[in-house]
Amino acid sequence: DFMYALENDVKPAFGAAAEMLDNFLQRGIINWGAPVSHILEDGALYTEQVRTSETSSLISILLEGPPNSGKSALAAKIAKLSDFPFTKVCSPDDMVAFTESAKCLQMRKIFDDAYRSTLSCIVVDNIERLLDYGPIGPRYSNITLQALLVLLKKQPPKGRKLLVICTSSRRQVLEDMEVLSAFTSVLHVPNLSTPEQLLSVLEDSDVFTKQELHSISKRIKDYKVFVGIKKLLDLIDMARYTEPSHRVIKLLTKMEEEGCLEPKH
Amino acid sequence: DFMYALENDVKPAFGAAAEMLDNFLQRGIINWGAPVSHILEDGALYTEQVRTSETSSLISILLEGPPNSGKSALAAKIAKLSDFPFTKVCSPDDMVAFTESAKCLQMRKIFDDAYRSTLSCIVVDNIERLLDYGPIGPRYSNITLQALLVLLKKQPPKGRKLLVICTSSRRQVLEDMEVLSAFTSVLHVPNLSTPEQLLSVLEDSDVFTKQELHSISKRIKDYKVFVGIKKLLDLIDMARYTEPSHRVIKLLTKMEEEGCLEPKH
Amino acid sequence: DFMYALENDVKPAFGAAAEMLDNFLQRGIINWGAPVSHILEDGALYTEQVRTSETSSLISILLEGPPNSGKSALAAKIAKLSDFPFTKVCSPDDMVAFTESAKCLQMRKIFDDAYRSTLSCIVVDNIERLLDYGPIGPRYSNITLQALLVLLKKQPPKGRKLLVICTSSRRQVLEDMEVLSAFTSVLHVPNLSTPEQLLSVLEDSDVFTKQELHSISKRIKDYKVFVGIKKLLDLIDMARYTEPSHRVIKLLTKMEEEGCLEPKH
Amino acid sequence: DFMYALENDVKPAFGAAAEMLDNFLQRGIINWGAPVSHILEDGALYTEQVRTSETSSLISILLEGPPNSGKSALAAKIAKLSDFPFTKVCSPDDMVAFTESAKCLQMRKIFDDAYRSTLSCIVVDNIERLLDYGPIGPRYSNITLQALLVLLKKQPPKGRKLLVICTSSRRQVLEDMEVLSAFTSVLHVPNLSTPEQLLSVLEDSDVFTKQELHSISKRIKDYKVFVGIKKLLDLIDMARYTEPSHRVIKLLTKMEEEGCLEPKH
Amino acid sequence: DFMYALENDVKPAFGAAAEMLDNFLQRGIINWGAPVSHILEDGALYTEQVRTSETSSLISILLEGPPNSGKSALAAKIAKLSDFPFTKVCSPDDMVAFTESAKCLQMRKIFDDAYRSTLSCIVVDNIERLLDYGPIGPRYSNITLQALLVLLKKQPPKGRKLLVICTSSRRQVLEDMEVLSAFTSVLHVPNLSTPEQLLSVLEDSDVFTKQELHSISKRIKDYKVFVGIKKLLDLIDMARYTEPSHRVIKLLTKMEEEGCLEPKH
Amino acid sequence: DFMYALENDVKPAFGAAAEMLDNFLQRGIINWGAPVSHILEDGALYTEQVRTSETSSLISILLEGPPNSGKSALAAKIAKLSDFPFTKVCSPDDMVAFTESAKCLQMRKIFDDAYRSTLSCIVVDNIERLLDYGPIGPRYSNITLQALLVLLKKQPPKGRKLLVICTSSRRQVLEDMEVLSAFTSVLHVPNLSTPEQLLSVLEDSDVFTKQELHSISKRIKDYKVFVGIKKLLDLIDMARYTEPSHRVIKLLTKMEEEGCLEPKH
Ligand SMILES: Nc1ncnc2c1ncn2[C@@H]1O[C@H](COP(=O)(O)OP(=O)(O)OP(=O)(O)O)[C@@H](O)[C@H]1O
Ligand SMILES: Nc1ncnc2c1ncn2[C@@H]1O[C@H](COP(=O)(O)OP(=O)(O)OP(=O)(O)O)[C@@H](O)[C@H]1O
Ligand SMILES: Nc1ncnc2c1ncn2[C@@H]1O[C@H](COP(=O)(O)OP(=O)(O)OP(=O)(O)O)[C@@H](O)[C@H]1O
Ligand SMILES: Nc1ncnc2c1ncn2[C@@H]1O[C@H](COP(=O)(O)OP(=O)(O)OP(=O)(O)O)[C@@H](O)[C@H]1O
Ligand SMILES: Nc1ncnc2c1ncn2[C@@H]1O[C@H](COP(=O)(O)OP(=O)(O)OP(=O)(O)O)[C@@H](O)[C@H]1O
């Protein structure tokens, strides 16, 4: 009955993949630099290969990068652009308090459903959480790991094709678990790392005046930038609700405090 | 039926968040110095950001500090001041003898309920106990850790906003478990650390005469102070029931014994 | 049904706290020296504080000392003298073969019952056994540890007051488990350690003649004494059933054999 | 009911061994060099021995080699060529999310069914997954290991004969688990390792023109080759969907990137 | 129903303590030297103390010594000689395949039954097996250990008296588990260690002629003897079924082979 | 119902011990040298001692040796020759996929059945598998180990006699688990180790002509031989199906490959 209650609670969510993808994309995709375009292009290529190839019926890719770098949003974008008839999201967000075996069964169900469609795309978000990875020990759910290792390599039945897009911020852990080699391809999602990239997002935000942007540009030109797009959007949001006169200084101070900006020496 | 019995026993408590917040605030909030004001101000800021922002639908903060420093009371105060339509406390006090999976489900339920309200505040008290952290081993409930890691980052459904306030006296443990980086912000709740701060609480208590306060002030001026507000209030209470003539000496002796007062060299 | 059977078997015992306290006090309390008086006085003080204070609604003390030093008897004595309307004993003796979760639930039940009375006293005997501490590993019941850690700090509901008296012969283990800091106060229960203390118990026993006591006194004056009151009473009892002519020699030999008496160099 | 549901879902698959073997052979067997012929010949020899011998009623062989080297396809080929009346595949693909005991029971069932036929062949694919081998720990299912160790040596009932063909890419792990010595014979399935072998597969593919093949041949003659047949076929497939003018360069670049081609010094 | 079946199977055995004691004594007690008399005397003393003392209501002794030294037989002998109205044997022999919790419950039941009689004796045989001690790990049943630790110190209800006699061949393990200090007294049961002790058993056996005994005596006078009484009686038994002419030589050879006899240098 | 299904499936096997013994003896016992005769003689001696002795009601022997050395066949032979009214085989072959507790119960049942007959013989085959020994960890079933340790020393009821014959190829593991000392006697089953022993088996096989045997004899006279009888019979079988002209060379090559034959320097 626990499982029953949870499933009934959750079902609507699972039924509405489009909604879940949109949830990942709440703040859109800002094209802040080359890495963004490259990932989207590669995503399109693999999508095309799955769609047209007669022999590659399964392609699985991993988007890995630091926390807040935009992995989930990019995975959702690729999935959405594929416009495959069957799309599902397999996310730990929907499995809070599930036992490891319930998680496994859920994962299996999603894949089994996909095998019934001719052209499917599954987004498996945040693998380390799906695997219940706890760094002290370390601990992880071995049965979920095994399920993942099999599902990432299992050929769909004849005539069915499947694209799997996973995300993770723990590349090393996946390497240690020997999951990494199960992917067709691994794509790195970086943080923003240059003042130019940072400025392009600030411009996009419509929060700062031309002058303010100019002033920021001058101040940060000798700084190292290292910030994830999600974090950055949060900081801009905070600035938005700050009094105009303090806006710039508040943003830059906070960014330094959180280690997103560092003088070059 | 175990779960049934427990839930029925406990339900009234869960139903009455206001009462639980008051329980944490039994002895009020004495403004003994700058750290107290700062924490309350920051709390108000985050509360405001959740209330007004259109894009930040989730903010999670951690109040961390030594045992007895007043973390739970301050968390309750911030929650109370937010005056959000939905407020809940998630505390190990209400889950004694729960299995780890029952704890998880309880946590999940509280968050699921919050997602149904447009504006919610959840106080998650004493995280290390919620995670069943035992220092020998060490041991902890990995499934509860995973639930927490997900819930601290999971976006509420569209149009819903959530403020999560956690408390813990084991910052290092949370760091090792990689929970720390899941918070929007981490605020430190310190012990009282100067004679002035100590005196301001003694004055507030109405236990000592002006003269007594003066005498205390003179005696401790070359002492290092390190005491949590909860401990201090307990010691003052003990003094209250001591014969007037011994009151001062008893308080100071006991404070030295317990390591709350130390000569500067 | 296992739980059912056990509970029914056990219930009478749980119902009769007075009887259980008396069981711990079968051989009374002999005032063999200053440590005994001090512990009883401190106990009385804390009892009084709980009874009269308006703000301290929870006081928890630990009696710790070597095996056989009289911890359980002293805890029972303090509880009995408190004469609080609700008194309960939480002892591993009543939980043989309980699963760890049954132990937890039992503990929780005792505290829940106490919260219903305005003035309660709970004796938690032999914590290391309650926690299923096994030195090889080491092993312990983490869920019971968590329950204890919470219960020792959880405020009773408004208007209710609670005194908790625990006993343990494994101070270091409790320190390692971070239980020690959860107590309001920790009192040490020592073994008898001087010839005078030893003689005062022998006199009290009515087993030896004046002359015999004198002879013992002379023989042991250059000896180090280290014996728990429980062990000592057992040895006296053995002497009681020994032929009068051998009594003294038998007692002293046995004490040396068991390491309770040692020549000073 | 979990088991029930899974079994009903899965049964058709288990009923159709021929289909499963074909699934492993989707892209046929290309005879790219001596190792391929040798393995198929040895397979035929063992098949013949099981069929005709009066005293060897059980032969078990292991095909081990690097990931993607073609182990599963070769195992399927040998099984298919045996044309034994009873053929079954025991594969982790069909046991996703099974508990370890469910896996064991499934394995047992497959062998029990085989014992009922006079001449049987069982393909046990991907042993490390069947054993739930997780490299962090390491972890594995001991009960499945025990079942495998017994089944690989258990004589079929009188008059019944059995050929078991296993595959694995973790020879060392099997050695450590002492499974290796349970096989009648262990055959190594290598990666392609010479330019000639590589070219023979490229020719077979009909993707490249004579000229292109010639150009490739010249470019790679001083390169070390190390690529599994499965990987190679995937790369050729990718080339197939590349614009003709870029085909060769794309193939070779990608092969270098993935470490399949390396200059000799 | 498993427990049910086992209990019904086993019940007759549990009902007939006398029979079980006799089982331990099948070959009687041969008084082969001082250690035997001393143990029996000490046993009688403790028995008497339990019977007559008004204050010692619980005495627990441990017979520990090498395998085959006769521990179980001596424990049974002391229990039988006590002639207490209630006598029970708690032995791993009756708990084969019991879960650890079933073992615990069985132990608890035996003690609970004893508490109902005014004067009881319980033999707890082979403690290391009862605790499921496995040297690799090491492993043991912590819940059984906890039950034992409590039961060995738990006072019987007022007016009831209890003598507990335990046996073990793993003194060091019990020391490590901190069980040793729970006993009132620990008695060592040694192997036979002198030619004289050995000869006294051979004489008692009626297998050898005077002359043979004389010849053995001469041969072994410069040998070190180290053999348990149980082993020795087995070897004598083997000699009994050997042809008379080889008897002596066979016995001595076998004893040397098994390490029971060793030349002094 | 799992247990039920398994038991019903298995029962016929358990009912037919004679058949199981014959299964172990499919290729008979070839007397290839002194070790074979010695083991059979010792087996006969112990059988006789159990049958006739009045005091030895339990004898347990272990046949230990390298894999394929013929342990199970020799155990079966001794059991068959005993011709005891009750004979049973306890083998991991019949317990594939059993839980550890099911294994234990099965073992217990077999012994309980034996205790009901006056004269019984139990063959416990392949102890390391029965104990679920996995070398990584290492892991083993402690509850099965405990059951075995007890059953190997538990006296049958009065008037019943029992011979237990165990086999194992992991002597060191059993030593580490302290099982070894529980046996009355441990007999070593060696591999063939001289050219003469090897030739005697080849002759017995009727596969080779006199001349071929002569040629083999000459070739291997300076070789070290180390091969188990089971392996050797398999190799001879392979030779049987080889073309006559290659037979000798094939046998010798294969033996060298598998490490069964090695030049002396
Ligand atoms: N170029 C971009 N790439 C990715 N996300 C972007 C981009 N531009 C804007 N965004 C927005 O940034 C946010 C990225 O958050 P997202 O959850 O995808 O990060 P993440 O790397 O998955 O974080 P986490 O490590 O917590 O899983 C989303 O709200 C998304 O709409
Ligand atoms: N400035 C203050 N800050 C916090 N608490 C205060 C303050 N002034 C008075 N108090 C009172 O002090 C007590 C603080 O106890 P609280 O339980 O919050 O401490 P804590 O740090 O959570 O302790 P623990 O480490 O045991 O969880 C409360 O009773 C509260 O009413
Ligand atoms: N001054 C005293 N203090 C404590 N116990 C006393 C004293 N005088 C006499 N006694 C008697 O001594 C015995 C003390 O035993 P108790 O069980 O309390 O010791 P303990 O330290 O709890 O032992 P353990 O370490 O086994 O738990 C009781 O029977 C008690 O009646
Ligand atoms: N000579 C060959 N040997 C094996 N497979 C071949 C050969 N020629 C073509 N193939 C094709 O190559 C693919 C080999 O894939 P297969 O799954 O057998 O590899 P694998 O080694 O089992 O991989 P994994 O390590 O992932 O289990 C199959 O599609 C098969 O049809
Ligand atoms: N003096 C003696 N002491 C003990 N046992 C004796 C003595 N004389 C003869 N026996 C016989 O020797 C045997 C001793 O076996 P027992 O099972 O008691 O040894 P144990 O030390 O308990 O062995 P284990 O270490 O296997 O538990 C019994 O059959 C007993 O009748």
Ligand SMILES: Nc1ncnc2c1ncn2[C@@H]1O[C@H](COP(=O)(O)OP(=O)(O)OP(=O)(O)O)[C@@H](O)[C@H]1O
């Ligand atoms: N002298 C012999 N001793 C034992 N077995 C023999 C002998 N001669 C012929 N055999 C045959 O050799 C085979 C021995 O196999 P068996 O299973 O007994 O070996 P094992 O040592 O138990 O192997 P494993 O280590 O796999 O358990 C049997 O088929 C048996 O009939």
Ligand SMILES: [Mg+2]
């Ligand atoms: Mg993400």
Ligand SMILES: [Mg+2]
């Ligand atoms: Mg707190």
Ligand SMILES: [Mg+2]
């Ligand atoms: Mg005590």
Ligand SMILES: [Mg+2]
């Ligand atoms: Mg494969």
Ligand SMILES: [Mg+2]
């Ligand atoms: Mg014994």
Ligand SMILES: [Mg+2]
């Ligand atoms: Mg065998």
